[in-house]
Amino acid sequence: MKHSLLLVAIIFAGLASRVDAHFVLISPAASLAQNRLGDPQKIRPCGGVSANPARGTPANPGVPSGAVTNVKGGTELPLLVQETIFHPGHYRVALARTAAQLPPDPEVTTAQTPQGMRSQSAVIQTPPVAPILLDGIFAHTERPTQNFEGQIPIPNINCQNCVLQVIEFMADHPGIAVDGGHNYHHCAILNITADPAKPIDTRW
Numbered sequence: 001m002k003h004s005l006l007l008v009a010i011i012f013a014g015l016a017s018r019v020d021a022h023f024v025l026i027s028p029a030a031s032l033a034q035n036r037l038g039d040p041q042k043i044r045p046c047g048g049v050s051a052n053p054a055r056g057t058p059a060n061p062g063v064p065s066g067a068v069t070n071v072k073g074g075t076e077l078p079l080l081v082q083e084t085i086f087h088p089g090h091y092r093v094a095l096a097r098t099a100a101q102l103p104p105d106p107e108v109t110t111a112q113t114p115q116g117m118r119s120q121s122a123v124i125q126t127p128p129v130a131p132i133l134l135d136g137i138f139a140h141t142e143r144p145t146q147n148f149e150g151q152i153p154i155p156n157i158n159c160q161n162c163v164l165q166v167i168e169f170m171a172d173h174p175g176i177a178v179d180g181g182h183n184y185h186h187c188a189i190l191n192i193t194a195d196p197a198k199p200i201d202t203r204w
Contacts, residue, residue, distance in 0.1 A: 022037040157192055
């Protein structure tokens, strides 16, 4: 019996080490309702998951939360992320007037390893170019002990229902890139009002 329990524990530990990362977008409020792990978050640009016939699970495009965050242009917006299932990697933040105008996911380098094909790295824009606001942030190789916190520089524009996207790139992530590939996705809807005392940011 002890040997059987030990075997189960070893198998579970192996599976846990290979599980996909997950994160919850705490602030600003996410555009889709999230469960405690942050799901559904695989499909770009803003989350959802495709049907998985092998597991017998249907597609889940997500349920709109209806959340909208009002923010003044030319200021900084707090960003708060909780990584619910650890994976080494980093995060990227982008802003567009519509979800269709959000940039593609970053190009990922993969390599064959003893554990199979794994993601190695992703292109990071340094400095970031619009519509990307932040890139390569919250880089980590160990399990976080607290939430990730930062500030998002909001351009000085007028934009109702602008779409802010936060993605997590996962390094050492197995498998073929399906759905979001080696990235997980969340979005937030922002109503941005320009500061009349500052010049308008023409990049948007």
